Amino acid sequence: MIFQLVRRDQDWRMVPWMTLCLCAMALAGSVFTHHRVTTELLFSSMLPMMSLAGLSGAFANGASRRASLFQAALPISARDLFVAKLLSQIAGVWCLLLSAAAACYVAGPGWSVPFPSLIMAEALVAVTILALLSVRLRDLSVPNGIAIGLLAGLGLLDAALVFPGPLFSFARPGIVLPVCAGTFAALLWRDLASMPKVFQVAPMDAVAERPARRRTGSVRPVWWPVWRSAFYGRNVVSLIGSAIFLASGMWQLAPIMLASFVTGAWYSVRWLWPLPVARRKVLAMTLLIPLLLEATAQLIWPSGFVRAVALAAMMLLSTSASLALLNPTGMRAGARLLVLPWLVLFLFAPLAVLLADAFNGTGPPFGIHARSYTIDFLTLHLAGVLPSNPSILIAGTLVALGALYWLVQRQFESADFVQFVQTRLDTAD
Amino acid sequence: MMQLIVHPADELPIYRQIMRQIVEAIAGGRLRQGDKLTSHRELAEQLVVAPLTVKKAYDELELLGYVETQRGRGTFVCSEPPKMKPAEQRERLRAAARKLLSEAYLGGLRFKDAAEILREADREISSGEPSPASGIWREKEES
Amino acid sequence: MNPVLEFERVERSYKKGVPVLDGVTFPVEPGEVVGLLGRNGSGKTTLIRIAMGMLHPQAGSVRVFGWSPFENPIEVKRRVGYAAEDQVLPGHSTIAQMTAFHRYLFPSWDTAWERQLLELFNLDPAARIGKLSKGQARQVALLCAICHRPELLILDEPGAGLDPAARREFLEASIQLLNREGCSILFSSHHMTDVERIGGRVVLLDGGKVFLDRPLDALRENLCVALVPKASAAESAMVERQPGCLRARSIGEDWHAVFEGEPAAVSRQLAASLGADGIRCVQVPLEELFVELLGGQR
Numbered sequence: 015m016i017f018q019l020v021r022r023d024q025d026w027r028m029v030p031w032m033t034l035c036l037c038a039m040a041l042a043g044s045v046f047t048h049h050r051v052t053t054e055l056l057f058s059s060m061l062p063m064m065s066l067a068g069l070s071g072a073f074a075n076g077a078s079r080r081a082s083l084f085q086a087a088l089p090i091s092a093r094d095l096f097v098a099k100l101l102s103q104i105a106g107v108w109c110l111l112l113s114a115a116a117a118c119y120v121a122g123p124g125w126s127v128p129f130p131s132l133i134m135a136e137a138l139v140a141v142t143i144l145a146l147l148s149v150r151l152r153d154l155s156v157p158n159g160i161a162i163g164l165l166a167g168l169g170l171l172d173a174a175l176v177f178p179g180p181l182f183s184f185a186r187p188g189i190v191l192p193v194c195a196g197t198f199a200a201l202l203w204r205d206l207a208s209m210p211k212v213f214q215v216a217p218m219d220a221v222a223e224r225p226a227r228r229r230t231g232s233v234r235p236v237w238w239p240v241w242r243s244a245f246y247g248r249n250v251v252s253l254i255g256s257a258i259f260l261a262s263g264m265w266q267l268a269p270i271m272l273a274s275f276v277t278g279a280w281y282s283v284r285w286l287w288p289l290p291v292a293r294r295k296v297l298a299m300t301l302l303i304p305l306l307l308e309a310t311a312q313l314i315w316p317s318g319f320v321r322a323v324a325l326a327a328m329m330l331l332s333t334s335a336s337l338a339l340l341n342p343t344g345m346r347a348g349a350r351l352l353v354l355p356w357l358v359l360f361l362f363a364p365l366a367v368l369l370a371d372a373f374n375g376t377g378p379p380f381g382i383h384a385r386s387y388t389i390d391f392l393t394l395h396l397a398g399v400l401p402s403n404p405s406i407l408i409a410g411t412l413v414a415l416g417a418l419y420w421l422v423q424r425q426f427e428s429a430d431f432v433q434f435v436q437t438r439l440d441t442a443d
Numbered sequence: 444m445m446q447l448i449v450h451p452a453d454e455l456p457i458y459r460q461i462m463r464q465i466v467e468a469i470a471g472g473r474l475r476q477g478d479k480l481t482s483h484r485e486l487a488e489q490l491v492v493a494p495l496t497v498k499k500a501y502d503e504l505e506l507l508g509y510v511e512t513q514r515g516r517g518t519f520v521c522s523e524p525p526k527m528k529p530a531e532q533r534e535r536l537r538a539a540a541r542k543l544l545s546e547a548y549l550g551g552l553r554f555k556d557a558a559e560i561l562r563e564a565d566r567e568i569s570s571g572e573p574s575p576a577s578g579i580w581r582e583k584e585e586s
Numbered sequence: 587m588n589p590v591l592e593f594e595r596v597e598r599s600y601k602k603g604v605p606v607l608d609g610v611t612f613p614v615e616p617g618e619v620v621g622l623l624g625r626n627g628s629g630k631t632t633l634i635r636i637a638m639g640m641l642h643p644q645a646g647s648v649r650v651f652g653w654s655p656f657e658n659p660i661e662v663k664r665r666v667g668y669a670a671e672d673q674v675l676p677g678h679s680t681i682a683q684m685t686a687f688h689r690y691l692f693p694s695w696d697t698a699w700e701r702q703l704l705e706l707f708n709l710d711p712a713a714r715i716g717k718l719s720k721g722q723a724r725q726v727a728l729l730c731a732i733c734h735r736p737e738l739l740i741l742d743e744p745g746a747g748l749d750p751a752a753r754r755e756f757l758e759a760s761i762q763l764l765n766r767e768g769c770s771i772l773f774s775s776h777h778m779t780d781v782e783r784i785g786g787r788v789v790l791l792d793g794g795k796v797f798l799d800r801p802l803d804a805l806r807e808n809l810c811v812a813l814v815p816k817a818s819a820a821e822s823a824m825v826e827r828q829p830g831c832l833r834a835r836s837i838g839e840d841w842h843a844v845f846e847g848e849p850a851a852v853s854r855q856l857a858a859s860l861g862a863d864g865i866r867c868v869q870v871p872l873e874e875l876f877v878e879l880l881g882g883q884r
Contacts, residue, residue, distance in 0.1 A: 236689075237687065237690075238679070238683055238687075239676050239684060239687055242676065242679060243676045243678075246678070284674055285673070285674040285676055287638075287640050288640065288663065288668040288670075289663060290661075290663035291660075291691065292660055428642070428656070432641065451779040451782035451871070452778070452779055452782065452871045452872075452873060454868075454869055454870070454871065456782075456802075456807060487761055487765065488762065491758055491761060491783055492784065493619055493784045493785070493786055495619070495786050496786075496803075499803070
C-alpha cells in the first residue's frame with residue numbers, strides 16, 4: 015500500500031526531471047572548482063538549500079498536504095498516507111543529491127565529492143522534512159504560514175551548520191549525524207504513536223468563518239488592490255531575487271527572475287481584465303517599473319551602462335517573443351517554432367555568457383563589484399562604433415528602448431491570455 | 444392586496460399564471476371594479492420576475508377587456524367586465540360542463556357529486572385559494 | 587434602435603479543427619433580457635468572454651454599443667457590468683477597497699445603492715474577500731457589477747453553486763437594476779427556473795451554432811413534446827421527417843420529439859401521418875424543453 019502511494023506521489027514523479035536539471039546544474043557549477051565555489055560548497059549547502067527552496071515553493075503552492083482530498087476519501091489509513099508522503103519527499107531529495115554527486119564523480123578527477131558533508135547535509139534535510147510534516151498531525155495539511163516560517167527557520171539553521179567558510183562550519187559530521195538520527199527517530203516515534211485514524215479537513219467555507227481582523231483605521235490609496243496583487247508573494251520574491259543577483263554581480267541570472275516576476279504579475283492581476291483599466295497601465299506597472307528599478311540598481315552599483323541597457327533590451331525582446339507566441343491570429347505552428355529559440359536565447363543568453371566565461375577560465379568570482387569580461391570586451395569593440403558623445407548615446411539608447419517598449423505594448427494590448435482566462439477542471443490532486 | 448404566487452416550472456408561462464390569478468380575483472370579488480392594480484415594476488420586484496413579463500400580462504388583460512391603463516395614473520380593473528357574445532359564452536361553458544361531467548361519470552361519480560364539486564370550486568374562487576395547474580386558459584387535449 | 591450587443595458570425599476554437607463557436611450571430615436589443623443556454627462546453631463562456639473583449643474571435647465580429655470591445659475597451663467596459671462563476675477577485679483586498687477602486691473606475695457609481703446592497707446581502711465592508719464564503723464572494727462580484735448602473739449586464743452562470751435563497755437575492759438585485767435603469771441583460775445559466783423568471787428571450791447554443799433564438803413565452807407556447815410509441819415509427823428519421831419537428835430522441839419504448847405548434851394540432855397531424863394511436867402531446871416547462879432538445883438518448 016505504501017509503495018503504491020509513493021509510486022503515485024507527485025513529488026516522486028518529478029524526481030527524474032529534477033534529477034536531470036540538478037545534474038546539469040551540478041556539472042555547470044562544478045566548473046567553478048577553480049574558484050571559490052567548490053564542490054564542497056555545492057554539495058553540502060547549495061544543492062540542499064535549493065532542494066529545500068524547491069520544497070518550500072511546493073508548500074507555498076498548497077502541496078503541503080499529507081494527502082490530497084481525493085486520497086483522504088479512500089479507505090487508506092492516515093499512517094500509510096503519512097509514511098508514504100515522508101518517504102517520497104526524502105527519497106526525492108536524496109536521489110537528487112546522490113545522482114548529482116554521481117554525475118560529478120563520473121565526470122572525472124579533480125571534481126571530488128565531499129561525502130561527509132554530503133551525508134551531513136542530507137541528514138539535516140531529512141530531519142527538516144519530517145519536522146515539517148509533523149506539525150498539527152490531526153489536520154490534512156499544514157497551514158501555509160506555519161510551513162513557510164518553519165521551513166525558513168530550519169533552513170537557516172541548516173545553512174549555519176553546514177555552510178563552509180571562515181564564519182561558519184562549526185559542525186562536524188561526528189556530532190551532527192548522531193543528533194540528526196536521534197531527532198529523526200524521536201520525531202518519527204512520536205508521530206506514529208499519536209497518529210490519528212483519519213486526517214481531518216474542514217470544508218473551505220467553514221474555514222472562512224473566522225472574524226476578519228479589524229483595521230478600519232488604515233486608509234489605503236485607491237489602486238492598492240492592484241499593487242498588492244502584482245507585488246506580492248512569489249512575484250515579489252522573484253523581484254527581490256533579481257535585485258540580489260544584480261547587486262551581487264551575478265546579473266546573468268537576473269533576466270530569468272525578472273521574466274518570472276512579469277508573467278507572475280500578469281497572472282495575479284488577471285482580475286482586472288473585465289474592468290475598464292487600460293492594458294497600457296497594467297503593462298507599465300508590471301514591466302516598466304521593474305525595468306526602471308533594475309536599471310537604477312545597475313547604475314548605482316557601477317556595473318556599467320552597457321550592461322544595464324543590455325539587460326533592459328533582453329527583457330523587452332524576450333517579453334515580445336513570449337507575447338508573439340501567445341498571439342492567436344497570426345502564428346502558424348511553424349512560425350512559433352522559429353520564435354521559441356529566440357525567446358530562450360534572450361532569457362538565457364546572459365547565463366550562457368557566464369558559463370562560456372567560466373569555461374574560458376575567466377569566470378567571475380562572487381562579490382559586489384564583479385565584472386564580466388565578455389561584456390567589457392563588447393564595450394571595447396563597440397566603443398569604436400558608438401558615438402562618443404554621451405548625450406547622443408543616451409538619447410539613442412532611450413529611443414531604441416522606447417521603440418522596443420512600444421512594440422511590446424502593442425502586442426500586449428492584442429494578446430489573448432487563453433491560459434489565464436480559460437477555465438480548467440481542477441485536476442491537481 | 445394582490446396576493447399572487449408564480450411557479451416558474453409550471454406548465455403555464457409566468458405571464459399566463461399572473462393573468463389567470465388576476466381574472467380569478469376579479470371573478471371572486473377580491474378585486475372590485477375600479478381597484479388599482481400594483482404597478483408592474485413593484486409587482487415584478489415582489490414576485491421576482493422580469494418587469495416585462497408583468498407588463499405583458501397587464502397588456503393582455505387590457506386587450507381582453509378586464510383592465511384598463513390610464514396614462515400616468517396606473518392600471519385599474521375595468522368598471523364593466525368584458526362582454527362576450529352570449530351564445531359563444533354558453534357554448535364554451537357547455538363544452539366545459541360536458542368535459543367535467545364525462546370525467547365524473549367515467550370515474551363512477553353521479554351528478555350529485557359533480558354538483559358538490561362545483562360548489563367547492565365556487566368556495567375556492569371566492570376565498571382566493573390558488574388552484575392547481577389546470578385552468579380556464581388551457582385547452583390542451585389528450586387524445 | 588441599434589442593438590446594444592451584436593455578434594456577427596463569431597468563430598473561435600481552442601484546438602485546431604475543433605470549433606467551439608462556429609458562426610454565432612444574434613443581437614441583444616436595448617431593454618432585453620437574453621438567456622444564453624446550452625450544454626457544458628457549448629461555448630457560452632467563450633462567447634461571453636469575446637463580448638467582454640477578453641478573447642479574440644478567430645472570425646466574425648462583435649459590437650457593444652456600436653463599438654468593438656478590442657478597439658475601445660475602456661469606453662465599452664465603463665458601461666458594462668460583468669459577473670461570472672469563475673471570476674477571480676483579489677483575495678487580500680477588503681470589500682471596501684474593492685468598491686473604492688470601482689468607484690474610481692466608474693464615474694457613474696451609485697454609493698447609496700452600494701450601501702443598500704451591502705445591507706441586503708449582509709456583508710461587512712472591512713471583511714477580506716479571501717475569507718468570504720463562495721456565495722458571499724459572488725455577491726460582492728454582483729454588487730461591483732451593478733452598482734455603477736451599467737447599460738448592459740453580462741452574467742456568466744451567476745447562480746452556479748449558490749443556495750436557492752442566495753440565487754433569489756441575486757435575481758432580486760438584477761430586477762431592481764432592470765426597474766431602475768431599463769438596462770439589457772445577457773446571462774447564461776443552467777437554472778431554468780431562474781431563466782423562466784427573468785428571461786425575455788432565449789438563445790440556445792448547440793454544436794457551436796445558434797440552435798434556437800426566440801422569445802421565451804413563444805418558445806413555451808409554440809413548442810410541444812410528442813411522445814410517439816416506437817411501434818408507430820421504427821426509426822427516428824420517420825418522426826423527424828414530419829413537418830415542424832425539431833428533434834426526436836429515443837427514450838425507452840417511445841420517441842420524444844419536439845414539434846412546433848399546438849399540442850392538439852400536432853397530435854392530430856401525427857395520428858394522421860403515422861397512423862398511430864397512443865400519441866401524447868404536451869406543453870412543457872423550459873427545463874424539459876432543454877433536455878428534449880439537447881439531451882442524450884436512452
